[in-house]
Amino acid sequence: MKLAPFLLHGVVLFATLCGTALADAGPLVMERLETEAGRFPWFHARAGQSGPVQRILIILHGHARDMNDSLAAGLRVAELAGTxxxxxxxxxxxxxxxxxxxxxRADTPAFEAGDAEWTCSDWQEGGLAHGRALSAFAAMDRLLAELGRRWPEAHQVTLAGFSAGGQFVQRYAGFAQIPADMRLRFVVADPGSWLYPDDRRPQPVKHGEAVDWRACTAATGEGACDFSWSVPADCPAALDWKFGLRNRPAHLALPPEILQARRAAADIVYLEGALDTGEGPGSAYRILDKSCGARAQGPYRLQRGLAFAAHENTFIRPDRPAPLIVIPGCGHQPACVLTSPLARPWLLPSATSVAH
Incomplete structure (x- = not known):
C-alpha cells in the first residue's frame, strides 16, 4: 500500500487506497468556491498529462466526509482506465x-472561518447551509457551473457518490441545474436510503408469491425478484422527505411531475455491492438507517437498491431504464465497488458510449 502525502493548509492528506500513487498524478489543488453562504471547498487533481481535460470525474464523500478516499478512488479509476x-x-x-x-476523520480538512456550514446529515438531502439560503444542491450547481467555465472542452462529466454520497447524488438528480452545454452522468452507489417520487413502496415476490427479502440478491437471473407495490399503512414517515416527497422543505418544492420528468431524462446508473446485505462483516450494518421510513424500502442496502431500480424503471423511465450493476465480491466498500472492472466504464465513459 502506497501512502502519498500532500500538505494543504496545515493538513496532511494521505491516499490509502491500495495501489494508488497520487504522486503519479498532477498536483493536488485545494480551492474554495465563493458563495453567498460562505466558501465551498473542493479538491482536484489531474490524471493523464497529455492534452486538455476531456473528462471530469466528481466523487462525493460519504458520511465521514472522507474526501481523501474519494479523490484516491477517482484517481485509481482513471489509472485503471489507461487513458x-x-x-x-x-x-x-x-x-x-x-x-x-x-x-x-483525522485526515478531513478542518472547517475554516468563512466556510459554508452544514450538519453531519443535512447536506445528504439538500439541506440549507446554516443560517443561509443556499442548499447543498445549489452548492453542487455552483461547482458544476465553475467546472464548465474552467474546462469547457470536457465532453463528459460524471458525478458519483457512495453511501451517504450516493444518497446525495440520487436525490440531487431531480433538482440539479445542469449547465446547458454539459453532459452529466449520475452514478449512485450503495446508498442507505432512496428518495421515492410517489407513495408506492416495495414487497418482493417471485412467481406471484411473496418471498423473504433475502431471496433478492441480483438484478437479473436466479437472485432477481419482482415487486408488488403498495402504500405503507404502518409507517406514515415512509412518505416524508427524505424518503418521499411529502413535507419536503420549501426550497425543494418543485412539482412532482417536473422531478419525475428530470429523472426520466437523466443519464443515471446504479451500483450495488453484492455483499452489501445482511448484518455481517463488510455490510456496515451498524450505520445503516433502520428507521421505519428506510425499512419500508427493504432491510439492507442491496435489497433497497434492487427495489428502487425496479420502481424507477417500471414507473418513471420504462422506455429508458437506468442500468443497475451488482458488483460481485464487494460489501459496503467504496474502493472495491468504484474501482471494479464493472463500475469503471460507467464512471469514465468514452465519448461514444454516453447517452445523448
Missing part, C-alpha cells in the same frame, strides 16, 4: 464545523 486523455478528478467537501467528530 492518455486528460481526466480531472474532483472531490468536493461539505464543511461541518470542527468538533463534529461523528462525521470527520
Amino acid at each position: 492518455d486523455a486528460g481526466v480531472l478528478v474532483v472531490a468536493p467537501l461539505f464543511p461541518v464545523r470542527t468538533g463534529a467528530a461523528a462525521c470527520s
Whole structure:
C-alpha cells in the first residue's frame, strides 16, 4: 500500500487506497468556491498529462466526509482506465464545523472561518447551509457551473457518490441545474436510503408469491425478484422527505411531475455491492438507517437498491431504464465497488458510449 502525502493548509492528506500513487498524478489543488453562504471547498487533481481535460470525474464523500478516499478512488479509476486523455478528478467537501467528530476523520480538512456550514446529515438531502439560503444542491450547481467555465472542452462529466454520497447524488438528480452545454452522468452507489417520487413502496415476490427479502440478491437471473407495490399503512414517515416527497422543505418544492420528468431524462446508473446485505462483516450494518421510513424500502442496502431500480424503471423511465450493476465480491466498500472492472466504464465513459 502506497501512502502519498500532500500538505494543504496545515493538513496532511494521505491516499490509502491500495495501489494508488497520487504522486503519479498532477498536483493536488485545494480551492474554495465563493458563495453567498460562505466558501465551498473542493479538491482536484489531474490524471493523464497529455492534452486538455476531456473528462471530469466528481466523487462525493460519504458520511465521514472522507474526501481523501474519494479523490484516491477517482484517481485509481482513471489509472485503471489507461487513458492518455486528460481526466480531472474532483472531490468536493461539505464543511461541518470542527468538533463534529461523528462525521470527520483525522485526515478531513478542518472547517475554516468563512466556510459554508452544514450538519453531519443535512447536506445528504439538500439541506440549507446554516443560517443561509443556499442548499447543498445549489452548492453542487455552483461547482458544476465553475467546472464548465474552467474546462469547457470536457465532453463528459460524471458525478458519483457512495453511501451517504450516493444518497446525495440520487436525490440531487431531480433538482440539479445542469449547465446547458454539459453532459452529466449520475452514478449512485450503495446508498442507505432512496428518495421515492410517489407513495408506492416495495414487497418482493417471485412467481406471484411473496418471498423473504433475502431471496433478492441480483438484478437479473436466479437472485432477481419482482415487486408488488403498495402504500405503507404502518409507517406514515415512509412518505416524508427524505424518503418521499411529502413535507419536503420549501426550497425543494418543485412539482412532482417536473422531478419525475428530470429523472426520466437523466443519464443515471446504479451500483450495488453484492455483499452489501445482511448484518455481517463488510455490510456496515451498524450505520445503516433502520428507521421505519428506510425499512419500508427493504432491510439492507442491496435489497433497497434492487427495489428502487425496479420502481424507477417500471414507473418513471420504462422506455429508458437506468442500468443497475451488482458488483460481485464487494460489501459496503467504496474502493472495491468504484474501482471494479464493472463500475469503471460507467464512471469514465468514452465519448461514444454516453447517452445523448
